[in-house]
Amino acid sequence: MNTSNDHLIKNLINDPYFHKWVIDPDQSCEKFWANWGDKNAERKECMEQARAILLSFEFKSSSVSNEETNALWAQISDQIERPTSINQKKLSPNSKNWWYGVAAAVVLFGMAFFAYNNEWNSASEIAEPEISLIEKVAPEGKISSFQFEDGTRVRLFSGSIIRYPATFGKGSREVYLDGEGFFEVQKDVNRPFIVETNTLKTTALGTSFNVRTYGDSNCNVSLVTGKVKVEMLRKTRGRKANTLFLNPGEEATMKFDAVLKQSFDIEETTSWKDGYIYLENKSFDETIGILQRWFKVDFVVMNRAEIGNKLQEKRGIGTFKNQTLENILKVIGHSFEFNYQIQEDKVILIF
Amino acid sequence: MNTAETYSKKVGKQVFLNKEFSEKIRQTDEELWNAFKEGSLTAFKQIYEQNIQSLLNYGNSITSYRSIASDCVQDLFVELWKKRSKLGQVKHIKGYLFTCYKRRLLDSLRRQKKFRNIEYLSGFEILLSEPISTWTLDDDKKASLVSALNQLPYQVKEALYLRFYNDLPCAEIGNIMGIKTQSVYNLISTGLKSLRTALLDFLHF
CATH class of the missing domain: 1.10.1740 (Rna Polymerase Sigma Factor; Chain: A)
Known part of the structure; x- marks a missing residue:
């Protein structure tokens, strides 16, 4: 370090207005020091050093393990886990053919729609018996595997929520999903397995499929084996009931208040259930979206404007398993050419 | 950069x-x-x-x-x-x-x-972080610097802890500590001043 720099740093350390900038700057203070530092690179360097010196203390922190915080969360969710009551949409218990039940539900839905022009909650339903549901939440950053009493297996994506009755009814097996789940349904001809999300209702016998919700109105149902029926729960004014059947390899997507059928890549859609993060051929924005969902962190992108359209052409590579966010960033940072910095609850990407 | x-x-x-x-x-x-x-x-x-x-x-x-x-x-x-x-x-x-x-x-x-x-009351124990600890300071000096810093009043240390370790704005720290924002600013200022004095004493530059 040369002497003139030493002198500058010392002056800064002694300057009360510089302290203000370090402690809690307002707009004019921020502006003043930005201007001051912009004059030349040496000044900027000195500001950084002076700031670092002023803040060269740390605090002893008691380390709290993840096990500890997870256990604490488990206790909290135990205490807040009141059984959620919702109206059971009963299918006829005597019905040999489950499609009758589904048809009945659709008719009922239609009636409710015409009568109230509203959602599924209608006055006629309140008289129906209520059942209490158990709620399970997949811990963040983990894939939870879970088996219902009928033998159906679900794998839940990090942070997803599933609600289900302690015992399934005689007419159907209904569960409610918020997030993403891969279902492998135990065959039971008399009781269809129904997965409901905010927007879509998926009915299956014995089959495996992936259901994914994101945002309030988006939902994908992707079928791997067997056959399922997908119907829309919410309707927009003047639209007909939207129902379709899926074959393996087909996917129902809720878009603009309608359900569309399209094909999907099985590996890409379902590899998460085995813990794989699939980033192959994804754009920068898609990649960030995926990592956000996996690691539940905020990404802040800096200097993006500077590289402009070049970013659109770049594609990510790789499928990751059991990798830390840092390792993944290392690899994709290479393809997208950014530097990163991981902080407690956010990640800064710098181009 | x-x-x-x-x-x-x-x-x-x-x-x-x-x-x-x-x-x-x-x-x-x-x-x-x-x-x-x-x-x-x-x-x-x-x-x-x-x-x-x-x-x-x-x-x-x-x-x-x-x-x-x-x-x-x-x-x-x-x-x-x-x-x-x-x-x-x-x-x-x-x-x-x-x-x-x-x-x-x-x-x-x-x-x-x-x-x-x-x-x-375990208090907020101050340690030295990177830029200073890598400085050419022998262990004795480091120890006296740390102990000088830990002589700071409890409230000062709490304010420093909340501002710089937890990155909370002064207004929020005021709510937490039950004091005015200006007082928070003063506490932190006091802390930084003592730190500065201690540093200048020890570092001689």
Whole structure:
């Protein structure tokens, strides 16, 4: 370090207005020091050093393990886990053919729609018996595997929520999903397995499929084996009931208040259930979206404007398993050419 | 090189937010809080995940009774969830949680008569971080510097801890400590001044 720099740093350390900038700057203070530092690179360097010196203390922190915080969360969710009551949409218990039940539900839905022009909650339903549901939440950053009493297996994506009755009814097996789940349904001809999300209702016998919700109105149902029926729960004014059947390899997507059928890549859609993060051929924005969902962190992108359209052409590579966010960033940072910095609850990407 | 990056390289854990950055966080804070108020368990969980480490750390700095510190966190979150629909707007979730948590923790310590006894106040212990500790300072000098810093009043250390270790704005720290924003500023200023004096004494540059 040369002497003139030493002198500058010392002056800064002694300057009360510089302290203000370090402690809690307002707009004019921020502006003043930005201007001051912009004059030349040496000044900027000195500001950084002076700031670092002023803040060269740390605090002893008691380390709290993840096990500890997870256990604490488990206790909290135990205490807040009141059984959620919702109206059971009963299918006829005597019905040999489950499609009758589904048809009945659709008719009922239609009636409710015409009568109230509203959602599924209608006055006629309140008289129906209520059942209490158990709620399970997949811990963040983990894939939870879970088996219902009928033998159906679900794998839940990090942070997803599933609600289900302690015992399934005689007419159907209904569960409610918020997030993403891969279902492998135990065959039971008399009781269809129904997965409901905010927007879509998926009915299956014995089959495996992936259901994914994101945002309030988006939902994908992707079928791997067997056959399922997908119907829309919410309707927009003047639209007909939207129902379709899926074959393996087909996917129902809720878009603009309608359900569309399209094909999907099985590996890409379902590899998460085995813990794989699939980033192959994804754009920068898609990649960030995926990592956000996996690691539940905020990404802040800096200097993006500077590289402009070049970013659109770049594609990510790789499928990751059991990798830390840092390792993944290392690899994709290479393809997208950014530097990163991981902080407690956010990640800064710098181009 | 980007300034934010340079700074945090120099000061290790401490993070300096530029304006655009802190606005983004505030915006998501409000959104997150509203989602939680509307009953989203996911939002609630997110609030927990984002703050649990800092809350427990703060609690363990106030008391060495770790079980009381974590019991209070648990009670706090259970009550938040139960009363969520009645809660007001919150702009700074972390600041709000710290304020509620401190009140609850002190009440509980008082009730259990574990407050007056000084041994249960573990305090905020200052250590030296990267830029200074890598400086050519021998161990003796480092030790005296650290002990000089730890002579600072409890309140000063708490304010420094909240501002620079937890990156809370002065207004929020005022709420947490039950004092005016200006007083927070004064406390931190005092802290930085002593630090500066100590540093200039030891570093001779």
